[in-house]
Amino acid sequence: xxxxxxxxxxxxxxxxxxxxxxxxxxxxxxxxxxxxxxxxxxxxxxxxxxxxxxxxxxxxxxxxxxxxxxxxxxxxxxxxxxxxxxxxxxxxxxxxxxxxxxxxxxxxxxxxxxxxxxxxxxxxxxxxxxxxxxxxxxxxxxxxxxxxxxxxxxxxxxxxxxxxxxxxxxxxxxxxxxxxxxxxxxxxxxxxxxxxxxxxxxxxxxxxxxxxxxxxxxxxxxxxxxxxxxxxxxxxxxxxxxxxxxxxxxxxxxxxxxxxxxxxxxxxxxxxxxxxxxxxxxxxxxxxxxxxxxxxxxxxxxxxxxxxxxxxxxxxxxxxxxxxxxxxxxxxxxxxxxxxxxxxxxxxxxxxxxxxxxxxxxxxxxxx
Ligand code: OSB
Ligand code: MG
Numbered sequence: 001x002x003x004x005x006x007x008x009x010x011x012x013x014x015x016x017x018x019x020x021x022x023x024x025x026x027x028x029x030x031x032x033x034x035x036x037x038x039x040x041x042x043x044x045x046x047x048x049x050x051x052x053x054x055x056x057x058x059x060x061x062x063x064x065x066x067x068x069x070x071x072x073x074x075x076x077x078x079x080x081x082x083x084x085x086x087x088x089x090x091x092x093x094x095x096x097x098x099x100x101x102x103x104x105x106x107x108x109x110x111x112x113x114x115x116x117x118x119x120x121x122x123x124x125x126x127x128x129x130x131x132x133x134x135x136x137x138x139x140x141x142x143x144x145x146x147x148x149x150x151x152x153x154x155x156x157x158x159x160x161x162x163x164x165x166x167x168x169x170x171x172x173x174x175x176x177x178x179x180x181x182x183x184x185x186x187x188x189x190x191x192x193x194x195x196x197x198x199x200x201x202x203x204x205x206x207x208x209x210x211x212x213x214x215x216x217x218x219x220x221x222x223x224x225x226x227x228x229x230x231x232x233x234x235x236x237x238x239x240x241x242x243x244x245x246x247x248x249x250x251x252x253x254x255x256x257x258x259x260x261x262x263x264x265x266x267x268x269x270x271x272x273x274x275x276x277x278x279x280x281x282x283x284x285x286x287x288x289x290x291x292x293x294x295x296x297x298x299x300x301x302x303x304x305x306x307x308x309x310x311x312x313x314x315x316x317x318x319x320x321x322x323x324x325x326x327x328x329x330x331x332x333x334x335x336x337x338x339x340x341x342x343x344x345x346x347x348x349x350x351x352x353x354x355x356x357x358x359x360x361x362x363x364x365x366x367x368x
Contacts, residue, residue, distance in 0.1 A: 001080045001110060005037040006072045006103070009364040010060055011294070011357060015322055019292060020138040022165035022192035023054035030060045031294050032099075033357070034067065036075075036106040041113045044352050045106030046297035048264030049098045055190070055291075056218070056239065056265065058098045066099040072367050075103055083107040087270040097242060097267035104268035105300050113347040118303075120342055123269060125306025129339040133159035133313035134321065135188065135290060138168055142175050149180065156338035158313040159184035159210065165192040170200070173207045184313070188213035191239055195223045204233050210312075211236040211258050221246075224255035234258055238289055242266055244274035251282050258312070260289040263300055272304055280309035288314035295319055295328030299348040302332070306342055316340065327357050 013029045020026075032047040047067075049058035070093050080086055086107055090100045112119040120127075134152045139145040149160050160180075164172065164187045176185060186209050193201060193215045204212055211234040216223050218239035228235045234257035241247050241259055243266060250256050259279050266272050279286045288305040291297065301316045318334040319326035326332070328350040334340055343349025 001038040001107065001114065003036055003038045003076050003080070003107075005366060005368050006075065007035040007364060007366045008064065008067050008072065009033050009035070009357075009361045010064070011327070011360040012362055013294060013323055013360060015292065016320070016324060018137070021163045021188075022190045024052065026051065026292065029292055029294070032060050032063045032067070032102065033294075033296060034102040034106050036103065036110060038107070038110050039114060041110045043106035043109030043113070044296045044348065045102035045104070045109070046293055046300070047098050047102040048262065048291035048293055048297050050291070056098070058096060062096065063099040063102070066093065066096040067103065068365065068367075071099055071103050075107075076367060080107060083111045084270050087268055090267075097271075098264035101264045101266075101268035104270065105263060108269050109347045116346050118342070118344050118349050119300075119347055120303040120306040123273065123303055123307065125303060126308060127306040127310070127342065129341050130302060130305040130310070130316065131158050131313040132317050132334050132338050132340055133157055133161055133184075133315060134317050135161045135315045136163065138163050138165065142172055145172065146175065146179055149176065153180070153183065156334060156336040157317065158338040159186065161186045161188055161213070161315065163187075164189050166197075170203050173204065173209075177207050184210055186210045186213060186236070188238070189215045191216060191218045195226060198227065198230060201227065202231060205231060209233050213260060214238040214240065221250050221253060221255045224250070225253040228254055228256065236260055238262070238265075241275065243271060244278045247275045247278045251279070251284055257284065259284060259286045261286050261304070262289040262291060263297070263304060264291060265289075269304065273307065276307050276309045285309065285311045287312040288316050290315035290317070292322060294323070295326040295332060295350060296348075296352060298332050299328060299350045302340055302342060303348070313338070325356065327353050327360070329353050
């Protein structure tokens with residue numbers, strides 16, 4: 001594949017409902033999209049970073065810089081026999097995995113189209129229908145949260161994840177378990193605690209959570225291992241896993257029993273598959289996380305979720321939970337059984353709606 005042209009653009013998409021985590025509240029998403037043209041085909045990728053450097057160091061501004069000055073010029077330099085060749089070339093750029101992933105994943109989209117195959121097949125996936133969970137942010141009151149949980153369960157979602165932080169945890173989980181004693185429930189702290197909170201975190205054990213996600217530091221492995229030793233609830237790592245090597249080390253020292261794989265955080269499909277393989281070889285279940293993606297990133301997440309190690313429901317849910325109108329056709333929908341049917345068309349299997357994308361674009365730059 002010879003890349004002829006790359007376009008990067010920023011779009012603004014207001015969320016249907018604000019999304020609040022332990023590090024803050026988001027109401028409007030700023031998303032950098034990458035559009036790659038090669039061999040007469042067009043592929044799309046999405047930078048999944050937050051608006052501010054609170055989940056990770058990446059922001060739309062850092063992604064723009066890394067794409068414009070490194071990732072895009074380097075990708076224009078040579079021919080690629082396969083999308084899997086590009087990740088090693090980006091390796092000298094330290095970090096900035098979400099910026100790299102957007103370009104690499106767009107090339108995977110193109111390669112799949114070139115081969116007339118759905119992307120999930122090219123990746124080696126096999127699931128035809130993926131199990132879905134939802135991630136529900138911190139609400140203004142526990143009553144509102146309980147109502148939201150009821151609505152998502154009624155829609156069919158197979159597991160509920162709630163966001164927690166100090167002051168919005170034990171009482172919230174208590175009330176949820178009182179109303180929904182048997183649902184598949186988990187909690188995500190986004191690094192809001194430290195090991196000094198051990199006695200507090202041990203209280204979570206009485207709620208029979210499927211897992212607690214990233215309770216401690218965003219770059220920590222050691223204290224997670226210490227915590228897991230003292231906790232019956234399985235720990236799932238999100239923020240602290242950036243590569244297959246991170247996954248191997250985390251598993252080896254007992255820092256977690258489950259891993260949340262995010263395409264952006266680990267730097268694209270090549271790395272995500274390696275994380276998957278490391279976990280699968282050690283019988284550690286994985287699931288696909290979300291970053292409030294538009295339809296483009298969501299379509300990539302769906303393809304990733306078809307790999308055999310993705311045995312737990314992911315944070316991959318319907319477009320309408322996020323947007324009044326998504327930027328792909330058709331939108332992502334979820335069945336009453338809480339599954340997404342994997343599209344069988346070539347590439348992403350969804351079509352980017354360019355007209356709609358243009359309407360929400362605030363800046364754009366092209367490179368040949
Ligand atoms: O920690 O998984 C997270 C959203 C933004 C940043 C971090 C996280 C999340 C989510 C939302 O939990 C998942 C989604 O519905 O896309
Ligand atoms: Mg998380």
